[in-house]
Amino acid sequence: MTVVLDRPYQFIPPHRGNWWPSFIQTFRLVDFYLKKKEGVVDYECRGLHHWEASLKRGDGILLAPNHCRTADPLALGWPARELKHHVHAVASWHLFNTGRFDSFAIQKMGGFSLNREGTDRASLEIAISILVDANRPLILFPEGTTNRTNDVLKPLLDGVAFIARTAARRRAKDSGGQVVMHPIALKYLCVGDTRDWCDQQLSELENRLGWARSTTFSILQRTTRLAEALLSLKEIQHIGTVQPGSLPSRRDHLIERVLDVSEIRLGVSRDADGIRGRVRAIRTEIVAQHFAAIKNGKEPLASRDRLARDVDASDLAQDLMSYPNCYMQPDQATDTRIVETIQRMQESFLGRSDIGVPLKVVIQCDEPILIPAEKAPRGERDPLMNRLQERLTIMLESLSAEARNAADAGLS
Structure with missing residues (x-):
């Protein structure tokens, strides 16, 4: 569950010392963690000279990567190690509540919390100050x-440009320095043959559905069939029956249905922009109602369970957004796309994913985008975000070609 209902939000500031991150890097604890918890066993850095040049100029540096796996923040510890320069990072509040070790490690490596369910002025100010001070990249x-859809970029949040522009104005006023943004593309590639792993994981999912192990369908076909079956189960759970139409239209209809039900039950208006905006509005209201009830001494178990169901519904809507159209078409599918889809289904159906496929991550840093001090034009999307989206998309499209297509990998 991505919304924390056990305790109210409390800002966790970043650790600014060097001893802990140096210790973690020296003994390569990042490597150990990524291998054990995420299956990432190797990495390759490209274009680090762009990042290094910005460091030498003393710029305030904003690193803006795509975000397809939970391994991403720690994977960026590898280029930081090569450049011998520590970093700060924004991390969702719920990540500080997954366990004491994770919370400790995130903070000591320079991470600080962000409340996604409300306005977090403390986090915003820390992010801006890090860019203004320019001691570490952010x-x-x-x-x-x-x-978990490595080759497709989701819509970008405009708040990134607001933070960057605000920091650029303050830095220009305080020291005459500049702030730059480096787009960074993260691409995970499968190491070795994935057929046995795919067959084993698909068989486990098929067994849970009561299906006999398929001998006539390819790995790609089995993956697609399971995705449709799991969608059907969610339709029955939330709508009562399997819906007609194509998979994309059924996915979109189910998203609308689960969001509509939660919005009506919680009294949330549909003024928010897009699915992600509606999900955020629902989560914000869940947290508000939950802690308001506790404050008033009116927090029965039934109320908590109802709000938890709304959290699960918002998580489902967000998860369904991660099944893009045509991602698994035979002429476009790759071994990494199939592995991603299987792991996503495992997370949805089993609550966890198997990390038995060894992965290598390519970390590509692009040229810096100079952040102007002026405010963004009114009435239109910030041009900075358009440039960032264009740069990330180009890099990801290029890197996606490095994965093996399904036919060559023996999966179709």
Whole structure:
């Protein structure tokens, strides 16, 4: 569950010392963690000379990567190690509530919390001050959340440009320095043959549905069939029956249905822009109602369970957004796309994903985008975000070609 209902939000500031991040990097604890928890066993950095040049100029540096896996923040510890320069990073509040070790490690590596369910002025001010001071680069994921769809970029959050422009104005006034933004593309590639892993994981999911192990369908076909079956189960759960139409139209209809039900039950208007805006509005209201009830001494278990169902519904809507159209078409599918889809289904159906496929991450840093001190034009999307989206998209399209297509990998 991505919304924390056990305790109210409390800002966690970043650790600014060097001893802990140096210790973690020296003993390569990042490598150990990524291998054990995420299956990432290797990395390759490209274009680090762009990042290094900005460091030498003393710029305030905003690193803006795509965000397809929970491994992303720690994976950026590798280029930081090569450049011998620590970083700060914005992390969602719920990540500080997954366990004491994770919370400790995130903060000591320079992470600080962000309340996604409300206005977080403390986090905003810290992010701006990091860019103004220019002691360390700041990692800020413009997509906001992970999507486990490496080759497709989700819509970017305009708040990234607001932070960058505000910092640029303050830095120009305080020291005459500049702030730059480096687009960074993260691409995970499968290491070795994935057929046995895919067959084993698909068989487990098929067994849970009561299906006999398929001998006539390819790995790609089995993955697609399971995705449709799991969508059907969610339709029955939330609508009562399997819906007609194409998979994309059924997905969109289910998203609308679960959001509509929660919005009506919670009394949330539909003024928010897009699915992600509606999800955020629902989560914000859930947190507000939950802690208001506790404050008034009116927090029965039934109320908590009802709000938890709304959290699950918002999570489902966000998860369904991560199944893009045509991602698994035979002429476009790759081994990494199939692995991503299987892991996403495992997370939705089993609550966890198997990390038995060894992965290598390519970390490509692009040329800096100079952040202007002027405010963004009114009535239109910030041009900075258009440039960032264009740069990230170009890099990801290029990197996606490095994955093996499904036919060559023996999966179709």
